[in-house]
Amino acid sequence: MKSLFQILFLFLSVNAFAQPINQFTISDSRWYVARTYPNANMENPSFVETRTTIFGFIGDTLIENESWFKMYSATDEAFQENLLFEGYIHSTDSVVMYRNPENVLDTLYDFRLSVGDSVLFDFGFVSEKIPVINIDNVEILGEEVMRIHFAETAEIFGFVYFKEKWIYGVGSVHGPLAPARPGLYSDEIPDSLYLTCSFSNSELYWDNPFYTDCLVNYILGIDDSEIAEISVYPNPYIDKVTFESDFSSPVQLEIYDMQGKKLAVKMLDNFTNTMDVSRLKPGIYFFIFSSEKGVFTKKMVKL
Known part of the structure; x- marks a missing residue:
């Protein structure tokens, strides 16, 4: 309110x-x-x-x-x-x-x-x-x-x-x-x-009549988690996706489709990583990044 x-x-x-x-x-x-x-x-x-x-x-x-x-x-x-x-x-x-x-x-x-x-x-x-x-x-x-x-x-x-x-x-x-x-x-x-x-x-x-408050925060996990600083682009994408971050601990990437099926797993190195995901069909996918710092989910669109 x-x-x-x-x-x-x-x-x-x-x-x-x-x-x-x-x-x-x-x-x-x-x-x-x-x-x-x-x-x-x-x-x-x-x-x-x-x-x-x-x-x-x-x-x-x-x-x-x-x-x-x-x-x-x-x-x-x-x-x-x-x-x-x-x-x-x-x-x-x-x-x-x-x-x-x-x-x-x-x-x-x-x-x-x-x-x-x-x-x-x-x-x-x-x-x-x-x-x-x-x-x-x-x-x-x-x-x-x-x-x-x-x-x-x-x-x-x-x-x-x-x-x-x-x-x-x-x-x-x-x-x-x-x-x-x-x-x-x-x-x-x-x-x-x-x-x-x-x-x-x-x-x-x-x-905005559709919100009951100006400041709306429903947050799960560690609020200041460094894993949330991962940059993922482009989005939507066609064949390759690039990840950028300066995280200090290992990060695992899992890709899921809309039905919850796991399609890929990859360990990310520090700084910049590029991944070829051209084999995925056009649609919406969830890229889930996990580390000891927490979990970060990014919705991605494949064209």
């Missing part, structure tokens, strides 16, 4: 935001993004984990004589510990520009889009221009705010979905940086990434 403190903020902010705002222009904006995915182990074979990551600005910098906010993310509710630098944000009323940590420039949002206009989304293994199919309004604090709906992908298999929507000034329903890192989610297993709420001017602004 949302706290009384948050509900009070919601009530008081009706007058504070007399018109729709662009949160990407406000220095204290925060976005809460909940990721839900299977994370089972032997003792809890059906466990579904949810972790919330908070995105926000800390400071700014000048780039080509323009002021850019520095965006960070953290799982710490106080937004002070284990901060991860995510890049730079600069916005006008209707356009949000993004520079990733390598300083590569791209348009993150263009809220001037019309029905029929397309946006190029880079999924890593394929890029696709996806059209706007509808524009409607959503109510935020008594004001009608524009919402842009995108079509589903045409190049991807039907067992995953995109469901991309942009809300003016708030961003994607999948989080503020979702257009730069578009994801595909399974409709066959618990698998989602959604913005739960956002704050600006120290007040609650957007509130």
Whole structure:
């Protein structure tokens, strides 16, 4: 349940935001993004984990004589510990520009889009221009705010979905940086990434009606386990998968299909490993990494 403190903020902010705002222009904006995915182990074979990551600005910098906010993310509710630098944000009323940590420039949002206009989304293994199919309004604090709906992908298999929507000034329903890192989610297993709420001017602004709280954490196992720092890419993949991590203890990888059948076992070395998994049929698989530090499950899509 949302706290009384948050509900009070919601009530008081009706007058504070007399018109729709662009949160990407406000220095204290925060976005809460909940990721839900299977994370089972032997003792809890059906466990579904949810972790919330908070995105926000800390400071700014000048780039080509323009002021850019520095965006960070953290799982710490106080937004002070284990901060991860995510890049730079600069916005006008209707356009949000993004520079990733390598300083590569791209348009993150263009809220001037019309029905029929397309946006190029880079999924890593394929890029696709996806059209706007509808524009409607959503109510935020008594004001009608524009919402842009995108079509589903045409190049991807039907067992995953995109469901991309942009809300003016708030961003994607999948989080503020979702257009730069578009994801595909399974409709066959618990698998989602959604913005739960956002704050600006120290007040609650957007509130997802499908969540009872901004910060949602259902976590199993060792919270700070180093095994959860394994990077797996690309996803979806075609023939080979690369694993990257600097773990200090041996890690075993097991691959299971949707029916729970074990298909492969591999011991991973430190740093970088590449595995040929081209023999697997197109579908969804679970890559389970195990070590003395804990268990980490990654859902992978084979094209």
